[in-house]
Ligand code: SF4
């Protein structure tokens with residue numbers, strides 16, 4: 001068979017998910033919309049009654065929303081950063097997964113950043129951040145760096161999408177008119193000339209380099225929201241790198257999970273193979289060990305030197321009646337078990353690596369919760385004569401519903417993205433001569 | 440209409456308009472300016488020439504919590520919110536227990552104002568840290584940043600008394616309070632403008648709370664006893680709570696030596712010593 005034909009066949013195969021949606025697919029989208037709507041309903045209640053409907057009070061003044069914010073911003077490091085690093089280092093196996101990685105970034109930012117607005121007491125005054133913004137506040141650093149990152153990753157995602165948009169403009173004829181128009185406009189007269197290709201490669205190369213420091217800055221400044229305070233467990237010099245490693249860790253796990261799902265659902269077995277899982281699995285293993293190392297140095301130093309306020313925090317964190325249970329669940333699920341799964345040759349299979357990734361995501365979400373809440377429950381002054389609701393914290397159904405809504409929104413946007421655009425970059429995959437699938 | 444008529448008409452119009460304008464300007468200038476609330480610019484600047492300071496004599500405090508109640512009454516604060524809170528402290532199992540009234544320390548290096556994204560909480564020239572609840576976006580970063588648990592949040596829609604609602608809002612006293620905004624002890628600058636003590640100091644039956652101006656080097660308590668600030672701090676070994684955090688509080692404590700009241704019972708949770 002001619003290579004030309006096989007390339008066309010491959011492109012056709014990769015476009016299938018864009019062309020048609022199965023009944024199951026529609027059901028999935030429908031249920032996501034339902035969960036999102038319920039989240040919106042919960043948020044409406046919160047808007048009317050204020051944050052009183054949450055479990056947050058004077059001591060635990062940040063909770064599930066902020067933990068989820070950090071979680072999503074962490075996930076967002078998956079994409080652009082990893083695809084950029086792999087592009088810069090010319091890792092050929094990256095080709096079929098760059099698109100979904102980049103999409104994760106954009107979608108996680110779109111869903112994660114508004115979590116801060118959900119947490120605001122006065123969302124009606126959101127624009128004050130621009131009108132009265134003080135650059136001295138770490139919140140402004142967050143706003144600026146997340147906005148830069150979002151713009152950058154959107155551009156990066158879009159530029160790499162142009163050749164595929166042109167392909168869809170030319171090849172997808174049996175689709176709705178608005179979609180034809182969308183592809184035509186977005187493809188900005190791309191005709192795949194060698195000159196255009198050269199420009200594209202150059203632009204992508206440059207953007208890949210620029211986006212890396214931006215991504216690192218994002219999670220660094222997120223960590224500084226905590227690191228810049230005087231609170232035990234937050235006021236730590238390693239918080240920047242600790243958060244960045246955590247972000248890439250959970251981001252990598254998110255890509256692997258997405259890979260496994262899309263591979264199954266869209267039958268991409270020929271493009272996303274064990275090789276991709278193994279390579280990302282090794283990266284995940286490295287990051288897991290690194291994260292363990294950071295966690296150990298963080299807690300061991302404060303435990304050993306035993307400054308009184310740190311000891312108080314550690315007691316709260318490791319006491320099995322307080323957060324000790326959650327901490328060890330986090331350590332087991334998020335770090336130890338995945339590490340073992342990723343090391344043992346027997347479990348270095350697609351299923352094993354995917355299981356590890358799902359566990360890492362769960363563990364990392366729990367870890368973010370354990371970063372936010374116990375510190376707030378460890379004030380310098382003793383807790384006296386206040387209602388127990390001020391110091392105890394367990395999220396209310398409103399908080400859970402909004403967070404579930406956000407998660408559903410993430411999945412929904414991801415699904416819709418994969419329905420509108422090829423989830424595997426066709427032109428990049430075809431370009432890789434070493435790996436063209438033969439039919 | 441000739442050209443001249445037209446010009447005259449225009450001229451008359453301008454003169455009349457100017458006169459009317461002038462009248463409003465005069466009327467505005469003649470109107471006695473309301474003393475309270477002070478203009479927003481004054482609220483942000485603070486009272487010129489002052490540096491407010493508080494000294495709390497732990498040897499005198501007997502834990503009656505009258506300061507807290509007076510503060511709550513004055514600011515319409517809903518219980519259990521306490522802008523000034525009386526803690527029962529004991530720095531170690533062998534150390535002596537003592538009562539410890541704690542307002543906002545109006546830190547000179549305030550971690551709370553540093554982090555505010557919109558300048559809703561700010562430090563004034565007279566040393567006071569205030570919150571503007573018309574500006575606060577409710578991010579609660581300042582609450583997380585304050586190491587002294589001095590800040591409170593209006594989680595829900597606050598209930599108001601009609602008296603509270605009749606007062607126009609000013610950050611100098613912090614009410615009527617609004618949903619989704621932060622509040623805290625403010626050293627009562629609206630009373631200081633009238634030369635009065637804050638209610639916590641004026642009601643303290645033991646005279647344990649002194650309030651005054653560091654520039655005048657004088658502090659006064661509710662019994663009308665006025666002392667020289669510098670001498671008081673020297674003689675009685677005044678200190679600031681958690682000095683090593685570097686927040687530079689404007690509230691000084693005098694150690695509970697030679698107490699005038701029976702010691703409070705020992706407490707279970709040992710507090711963090713300075
Ligand atoms: S005590 Fe807390 S709220 Fe008051 S000035 Fe200091 S840091 Fe700010």
Ligand code: SF4
Nearest residue numbers: 555575576578579581
């Ligand atoms: S809660 Fe209000 S006063 Fe506090 S940091 Fe945020 S905007 Fe500023």
